[in-house]
Amino acid sequence: MTAVSTLLAPDCIRLELSARGKEAAVKELVHLLADAGKLDVNAVDRYVDEVMGREKISSTGIGSGIAIPHVLVAEVSAITMAVGRSVKGVPFDSVDGKPAHLIFLIIGPQGKNNEYLKILSKLSKYLNDRGFFDALMKVETPAEVIELVEERER
Numbered sequence: 001m002t003a004v005s006t007l008l009a010p011d012c013i014r015l016e017l018s019a020r021g022k023e024a025a026v027k028e029l030v031h032l033l034a035d036a037g038k039l040d041v042n043a044v045d046r047y048v049d050e051v052m053g054r055e056k057i058s059s060t061g062i063g064s065g066i067a068i069p070h071v072l073v074a075e076v077s078a079i080t081m082a083v084g085r086s087v088k089g090v091p092f093d094s095v096d097g098k099p100a101h102l103i104f105l106i107i108g109p110q111g112k113n114n115e116y117l118k119i120l121s122k123l124s125k126y127l128n129d130r131g132f133f134d135a136l137m138k139v140e141t142p143a144e145v146i147e148l149v150e151e152r153e154r
Helices: 022-035 041-057 113-127 130-138 142-153
Strands: 061-063 070-073 080-090 100-109
Touching: 022 041, 022 080, 022 100, 041 070, 041 100, 070 113, 080 130, 100 113, 100 130, 113 130, 130 142
Parallel strands: 070 100
Antiparallel strands: 080 100
16 A cells, blocks of 8 residues: 655645646646656646546535645556645635645546545545644645655554
8 A cells, every 4th residue: 555655755845836726726736746757747738637627526625724636647657646835825616615725636547546545535534633734834845744744654
């Protein structure tokens, strides 16, 4: 079983998103993954369209300041993750109507449904811990984000 922390890389974590809207935030996170070599840089718009298509079905803004946009696509070979934080918050059509402050973007390959769902479940469980959420809001480096997740997994 894949640990959430193994999907995180410092160059795929942005501690202050410049985006002020849902699609802009998704695009910013997809660009992080593409710039890090985890996604095809020439297919950024297609990945954004896939994620936003998923968002039209049902918002991944789960409330309490958290959004976990996610999608399975044919073109990727492994599950990838980017993390964005926004102190101001990004409107994400969340169930509670509040903006998202922590956004975890997950893009996985079609056919890896079980692993993908387990990662989504674990991440949701971790983020429901308000102490964990608060700690993520206070970290000062991407490495600290990874350390917090590793601690949570122990």
